Structures are given as structure tokens and as C-alpha cells.
Amino acid sequence: MPELAVENITKSFHGTTVLEDIDFTVADGEFFTLLGPSGCGKSTTLSCVAGLEHPDSGTIRVGDEVFFDGLPRTAVPPEGRNLGLVFQSYALWPHMTIADNLALPLKLRKVAKAEQRRLIDDALTKVDMAHLRDRYPHQLSGGQQQRVALARGIVYSPGVLLLDEPLSNLDAKMRGQARMWLKDLQREVGITTVYVTHDQIEAMSLSDRIAVFMHGRLQQVGTPVEVYETPATPEVAGFIGRCNLLDGRIDEESPADAKTLRVELGTTGRHLRVVRTDTAPAPGEAATVGLRSERITLTDRTDAEGDHADVNVLRARIEQCSYTGARFEYVLTIGDLRVHAESAVRHTGPEISLVIRPEDCLLYPRAT
Numbered sequence: 001m002p003e004l005a006v007e008n009i010t011k012s013f014h015g016t017t018v019l020e021d022i023d024f025t026v027a028d029g030e031f032f033t034l035l036g037p038s039g040c041g042k043s044t045t046l047s048c049v050a051g052l053e054h055p056d057s058g059t060i061r062v063g064d065e066v067f068f069d070g071l072p073r074t075a076v077p078p079e080g081r082n083l084g085l086v087f088q089s090y091a092l093w094p095h096m097t098i099a100d101n102l103a104l105p106l107k108l109r110k111v112a113k114a115e116q117r118r119l120i121d122d123a124l125t126k127v128d129m130a131h132l133r134d135r136y137p138h139q140l141s142g143g144q145q146q147r148v149a150l151a152r153g154i155v156y157s158p159g160v161l162l163l164d165e166p167l168s169n170l171d172a173k174m175r176g177q178a179r180m181w182l183k184d185l186q187r188e189v190g191i192t193t194v195y196v197t198h199d200q201i202e203a204m205s206l207s208d209r210i211a212v213f214m215h216g217r218l219q220q221v222g223t224p225v226e227v228y229e230t231p232a233t234p235e236v237a238g239f240i241g242r243c244n245l246l247d248g249r250i251d252e253e254s255p256a257d258a259k260t261l262r263v264e265l266g267t268t269g270r271h272l273r274v275v276r277t278d279t280a281p282a283p284g285e286a287a288t289v290g291l292r293s294e295r296i297t298l299t300d301r302t303d304a305e306g307d308h309a310d311v312n313v314l315r316a317r318i319e320q321c322s323y324t325g326a327r328f329e330y331v332l333t334i335g336d337l338r339v340h341a342e343s344a345v346r347h348t349g350p351e352i353s354l355v356i357r358p359e360d361c362l363l364y365p366r367a368t
């Protein structure tokens with residue numbers, strides 16, 4: 001299966017731009033996720049790949065086969081694209097048995113009867129539903145209906161599987177289980193998959209690579225580790241995981257040649273030493289520091305503030321502490337800055353020390 005390429009697509013609805021210059025490629029067999037908050041354009045992008053919507057410009061192709069081209073205008077209809085589609089609503093026909101629901105796309109493709117039976121059994125076996133082939137959709141649980149919808153998406157061996165929030169109707173526990181078998185299924189079938197979700201845990205645990213969308217633009221494409229460890233923008237850092245975004249200014253005294261920079265934190269009069277990056281703002285310029293809540297170490301010790309053998313130590317006040325079972329989540333204040341932190345240990349405060357490694361601080365120019 002050649003790669004799926006989405007090249008510079010733009011799309012407006014009623015004069016409002018909802019996709020701006022979206023550009024990515026999905027490799028053969030890859031699990032590729034479009035992730036972002038509600039309304040950022042994920043589903044519209046998927047619909048453009050499926051042929052249910054047409055971009056205003058750009059190109060969508062699989063290898064040399066062009067599905068859409070703005071110039072000259074080419075638009076292959078959805079049924080000509082050989083894609084498997086599974087949506088949040090399972091869209092199974094209620095008056096048909098599970099086997100008949102799967103037979104429908106095969107009949108449309110004029111597959112011989114005996115072959116239909118073999119393909120249906122094969123697809124239902126893959127999702128562990130072969131024993132329920134003669135039931136009707138209303139006789140199945142939500143999770144079982146979702147498996148059937150997936151079996152129907154792969155029964156005719158499409159070139160690419162497009163999944164739009166397929167697990168979002170399931171409860172939290174079922175979603176966790178469904179994630180695991182979906183990943184196993186995708187590996188077993190080896191099918192190129194484009195997956196839409198606003199759930200970062202789902203994206204992180206399922207994907208080979210993630211495309212992070214915000215306001216109709218692609219912010220970053222990378223592996224789960226890349227988007228988590230080196231988010232391209234403060235927005236990506238803030239969307240994936242729990243990340244404090246602290247406004248500051250690069251200290252005028254920061255030496256230009258050192259590996260680290262000092263950032264004055266807002267108006268607190270406190271400083272944080274952070275690792276210098278290629279895109280670091282110059283001394284005196286406004287900066288945003290991203291600090292993941294789980295990378296902050298909390299200690300009751302009353303170490304003096306400042307640099308301590310390669311770590312920062314800051315004193316803070318505990319404003320709130322919530323017990324979530326696995327850990328305690330804290331809201332802390334450093335002067336007028338609010339910081340979220342977490343720990344496996346209960347600290348009663350009211351004063352506490354934060355230990356922060358410079359390499360755990362993400363540094364960005366502050367957006368004006």
C-alpha cells in the first residue's frame with residue numbers, strides 16, 4: 001500500500017477558514033492520529049480524505065492515484081477511493097443481522113456469495129464476534145456494536161481505514177479495553193489507519209505518529225514521545241498532558257554562551273534556570289516556560305531557594321490538595337503564579353519546596 005499524502009489542503013465554510021494548509025503523509029501500515037480540541041478541523045480533514053467533503057485547494061493522493069486535486073479539479077467519489085470508514089455512531093442497519101450488515105459492502109462490490117461468507121467470518125473472527133453473527137444490532141452491547149462496525153470497515157480489505165472517534169460512545173473502562181484490542185487488530189491486519197480523536201491518552205497509546213491540530217492548523221506531527229517531550233508550541237504542551245505554562249522574561253544577565261538560561265518568573269522576583277534551545281528568546285525578551293506537573297518534585301525540606309547542584313529549588317504555598325487514588329494533585333502558589341504539581345506522597349504544607357530540573361523546563365518565545 002503506497003503512502004497517503006494530504007498536501008496543502010485548505011477549506012472554508014461560508015467564508016470562515018476551518019483548514020489552513022494542512023500537510024502530512026501517512027506511511028504504509030502506519031497508525032496515524034489527528035488529535036486536537038473540539039472544532040479544530042480533525043473531522044473535516046478526515047471527511048476530505050474520505051471524499052465526503054472537498055477541500056478548496058490542495059491535493060489528496062494515495063501513491064500516484066489522485067483522489068482530489070484543486071488544480072485541475074479532480075474529485076474521485078467516496079466509493080472510488082477504497083477506504084474503510086468507521087464513525088462514532090456505529091451506523092449499523094437495525095433490520096439486518098450482523099452478518100448481513102457486513103455482507104452489504106461486499107454485495108456492492110459484487111463479491112461472489114461463497115467468498116462473502118469467508119470474508120465475513122474472517123472479519124468477525126478478527127474482532128471476536130463470529131459467535132454473534134446472526135444477532136441484530138439491538139441485541140448487542142455498545143462495545144460489541146463498535147466491534148461489528150470495525151469488522152464492517154475492514155471486511156472488503158480497504159487500502160486505508162479511517163476512524164472518527166470510534167470509541168467515544170463507550171464508557172471509560174470499555175474504552176481502555178477497546179483501545180487494546182483495536183491496537184492488536186490494526187497490527188494484525190497491518191492496515192494504514194487514520195484515526196480522529198480529542199482524547200490525548202487514546203492518541204498517545206494507539207499511534208505511531210500524531211498530528212496535533214489547533215484552530216484549523218497543524219501545530220506538530222511526531223511520535224507520541226516527540227509531541228510529549230518536545231512539544232512544538234505552548235499550545236501543544238498545554239493540550240497534551242498536564243503542563244503549567246508560566247509567563248516570564250529571559251534574565252538580562254543570562255550569559256549568551258551557557259547551556260542554560262535564567263528566566264524571571266512573572267512579577268514573583270523568582271528565577272528558574274532552564275535549558276537553552278535553538279528558538280530561545282534573547283535576554284530581556286518575554287518567554288513562556290512549560291513545566292509538566294509530574295516533573296516537579298515536591299519536598300517538605302526547607303532548602304534555600306535558587307540553583308542547587310543542577311536543580312532549581314522554589315518555595316511555594318499549598319493552596320489545594322486532591323486525592324485521586326494513584327496520587328495527590330496540588331495547586332500551589334509561588335507569589336502570584338499558580339502551579340499544578342502531583343506526587344505519590346501527601347504533603348500537608350502550608351509551605352513546600354519544588355525541585356525542578358532545568359532539562360524538564362520547556363522554553364518558548366511568548367506569543368504577543
Ligand SMILES: Nc1ncnc2c1ncn2[C@@H]1O[C@H](COP(=O)(O)OP(=O)(O)OP(=O)(O)O)[C@@H](O)[C@H]1O
Pocket residue numbers: 013014018036037038039040041042043044045198
Ligand atoms: N458542514 C459544515 N458547515 C459549516 N461549518 C462546518 C461544517 N462542518 C464543520 N464545520 C465547522 O468547521 C470547524 C471544524 O469542524 P470539525 O468537525 O472538523 O472539528 P473537529 O476537530 O472534528 O471537532 P469535534 O472533535 O468537535 O468533532 C468547526 O468550527 C465546525 O463548526
